Amino acid sequence: MEQYAPLSEDAKQAFAVELHFRELKKKEVYLSQGEIPKKIAYVCSGLLSYYTIQENGDVVIKRFFAEHSFVASTAALVKQTPGLFAIEALEDSLLIEFRFEQFKQLMHHYTDIAFFWINYLEENWVARKEEQEITLKYLTARERYLNFIQNNPTLVNRLRQHHIAAFLGVTPTQLSRIRKEL
Template structure:
């Protein structure tokens, strides 16, 4: 692993350079091309990754072709179909690169060996899962309780740098609305 990855502020929050170096030892630096799936729906995943550069989305694709964007993941975050990986079941969703991206990929086996060797990594995982749970709960509440315009404004607040990196149809999918509805919101929002 390149030391510049460790030193150039791409570290996950709340982790020292030394601990990140431990994580890097079990990882492989990989490039993922735009529109490529890191994990595919129906695949039994055996890997997870840390996003060094780029952008991903978790997306469900219905048999009729409709897309539902579950989450958007940018730099300094982990990507995984974690529940499918730990249960050894098929992933229900795709993890798609929205940009040319660079990741640090780990096999689930190596990750488990790291965790079993040092309880620090259990605490680290717990913090990541807590953060993910809080984000999931917020997203569910917004989808159930807020109108589309408010969800869009919250999206801009939650992802201030992503609005111009993500196509409008994907933003609409994330908001749970049709692209035409997002266009109307954008027209009203500009005035």
Template sequence: MRAWSSLLRPRQYSKEEPFIRAGDVPMAYAFVVEGLLCQHYVGRDGDLIIKSFFLENRIAASVSATLLGEPSLFTITAIEHSIVLEYDFAAFKSLVSDFPDIAAFYISYMERHWIIKKEPDEIAFLHDDAMQRYIDFIRREPELHKRLKQYNIAACLGITPESPSAGCEEQSPSQGLTDADAISYQTSILSRPDCSISVGEEPP
């Protein structure tokens, strides 16, 4: 791994600062030391759509565009102030054939985060309704969801941000609560037969 560490360049990104812009041909990957980034694009109707979140110990990258040497379809932006270790992917790739341990790590990482982890999400989009995807996200990512605004979660899950439905409006005290508290409260009443909530808030 020493050969790989020689390629690493420390870099900091302020909140809302882009690491990769849509339309650029990306050359680098970034290992997230501290902070949180997201990969996103703008849909046909002008809605924000989030493809992935990259938190600590994840590698932020526009993988397909980097491999193909083509303009990225996505932007990767820091949601929080973030510290990363960037490295040139072409230089990293040249190490793979000479260092089996690096090759094994990279293959294992890609299998886990870009194949195995994404498959259930793809199935969920086909078979689960929006609320079920929301509940599953909170169960699957209990710490991550506390760091996100509700509209970030909605943009990731394909849920249109809107106020609580009329069936729960009188019961919900979520107005005035923090986003995390509102999410926790809404989740606690999802099982009520007289209540159906659609999550989210409009971004500022």
């Protein structure tokens, strides 16, 4: 958390009271599509995907959450509406989770926690979302794959080919062809 904003000892102690560990097994769903989320979690270890299933059955992965990231269906969490995305563990994972309502109360009481949250959202949701939208709209499938492996070198060997394909918006067969061409 300190990478986004320094926290006072009082804020750290107040926040620590709200934390709970949760283990997920590989393929275990953390949040179902259509569920109204109540919690957010920090990924201590493991890997999760943030995805939706389209009407035709295709899986579209919007994001991966690895170690040292916060996992949530953020828009649904903030609006308290049914989530459009599901979150599933791709590996056995250890999370530290906390209830968002209590976190909001802490933000009202501790400005350093509020600054942390603002900085985290700016860096990990606003800026990243814009970059991802540009990538998906203007780059070819080959360029998207090269961009993915350049920006996510530690994930490439942890993900199955169909996960990468679902993230890039291509079929596994198309991804296989791209990889053979390189």
